[in-house]
Amino acid sequence: xxxxxxxxxxxxxxxxxxxxxVVIDLVRGQPVSEALRILKFDKTKAADLLTKVLKSAVANxxxxxxxxxxxxxxxxxxxxxxxxxxxxxxxxxxxTSPILKRTSHIVVGISERGGK
Numbered sequence: 001x002x003x004x005x006x007x008x009x010x011x012x013x014x015x016x017x018x019x020x021x022v023v024i025d026l027v028r029g030q031p032v033s034e035a036l037r038i039l040k041f042d043k044t045k046a047a048d049l050l051t052k053v054l055k056s057a058v059a060n061x062x063x064x065x066x067x068x069x070x071x072x073x074x075x076x077x078x079x080x081x082x083x084x085x086x087x088x089x090x091x092x093x094x095x096t097s098p099i100l101k102r103t104s105h106i107v108v109g110i111s112e113r114g115g116k
Contacts (some may be wrong), residue, residue: 005034005047005075005109005111006057006058006064006065006067006109006110006111007059007060007061007103007107007108007109008053008054008056008060008108009053009100009107009108010049010052010053010105010106011082011103011105011107012082012083012103012104013043013079013082013099013103013106014101014103014104015046015047015049015092015102015103015104016102016104017079017080017081018052018103019044019045019046019083020046020049020079020104020106021078021079022037022046023042023044023046023047023050023078024046024050024078024079026038026039026042027039027050027054027074027077027086028074029073029074029075029076030073030074031071031072031073031074032058032072032073032074032110033069033070034043035052035054035074036048036054036055039051039054050069050106050108052104053107053108054074054108054110055084056108057108057109058072058110059111061110061112065103067110067112068112071112071113072109072110072111072112073109073110073111073112073113073114074109074110075109075111076107076109077106077107077108078106078107079104079106079107080104080105080107081100081102081103081104081105081106082104082105083101084100084101084102084103085100085101085103085105086098086099086101086110087099087101087102088101096114
C-alpha cells in the first residue's frame with residue numbers, strides 16, 4: 001500500500017531537459033539508498049542536480065510526513081522544459097542564428113513502500 005507522496009522541485013536548472021532525462025531513467029523506481037548510490041558514481045551535472053533534489057525530497061518526507069527512510073523509493077521523477085535564454089550568433093553575410101540556452105524544472109516524488 002502506497003502512503004503519501006512527497007515532492008521536491010528544482011526550478012530553472014541551467015541544464016537542458018533531455019540531458020537530465022537520461023539520468024532520471026537510471027533512478028526511477030529504485031529505493032532511495034540505491035538511487036543515491038547510482039547518482040554518486042555518475043559524473044554528470046544532471047546527476048549532481050538530481051542528487052540535491054532527491055536529498056531534499058527525503059528530508060521533506062522524513063521531517064514533514066514522518067516516513068521511514070529505509071522504506072522510501074523514487075516513485076515519480078521527471079524533468080520538464082523551463083524558459084529559454086535566447087541569444088544570437090552572427091553567421092555568414094552578417095546574418096544571425098539563434099542560440100537557445102535551455103533550462104529545466106526537475107521534480108522528484110518519493111513514496112513509502114508498505115512495510116512495518
